[in-house]
Amino acid sequence: MEFKLKTISKAGVPEAISKAELYRSLNEPEEAESICRDILAVEPEHQLALRLLGLAITDQFCGDASDRYGEVEGLFLRLVERYERLYYTGLLHERRARAQMHVGRSPHMLTPLFEEAMRCFAEAETIRPPGNDDAILRWNRCARLLQSHPGFREEWEPEAFDADSSPI
Numbered sequence: 001m002e003f004k005l006k007t008i009s010k011a012g013v014p015e016a017i018s019k020a021e022l023y024r025s026l027n028e029p030e031e032a033e034s035i036c037r038d039i040l041a042v043e044p045e046h047q048l049a050l051r052l053l054g055l056a057i058t059d060q061f062c063g064d065a066s067d068r069y070g071e072v073e074g075l076f077l078r079l080v081e082r083y084e085r086l087y088y089t090g091l092l093h094e095r096r097a098r099a100q101m102h103v104g105r106s107p108h109m110l111t112p113l114f115e116e117a118m119r120c121f122a123e124a125e126t127i128r129p130p131g132n133d134d135a136i137l138r139w140n141r142c143a144r145l146l147q148s149h150p151g152f153r154e155e156w157e158p159e160a161f162d163a164d165s166s167p168i
Helices: 010-025 029-042 047-058 069-077 082-102 107-126 134-148 150-155
Strands: none
Touching: 010 029, 010 047, 029 047, 047 069, 047 082, 069 082, 082 107, 082 134, 107 134
């Protein structure tokens, strides 16, 4: 049986955004995802809905082939602001790497994902809005993960990649 989805009103979008944020904070990403899809059905380029949808999908990453990495990448590429495209793409790579780390993938498979996340964060840092240190905070988190796990210490060369430059 197939059901025709109902369309929300444009006037209801702000409240729907609030609900999507609430469901993400309650660790119910499937609910947030559904709400964001309803918002994007009436406002296809709604920037906050695109970000929230991408994050809700990454909240569901489990480290296997069913992760919808390509879908999230496409959502984040639709973000208008270059800083946001870089920052959220960095989050995508970081979350993908962390999900794969939790299922036991080897460091040599994960290091390139973390490094790509850090490259995105480093580039976002150079164009960040005044007072916004989010890209620095994420870069540091990735660096700490790489430094704290024994398998990564052999793979990662911190002097070849820092917050002030791209990989050498």
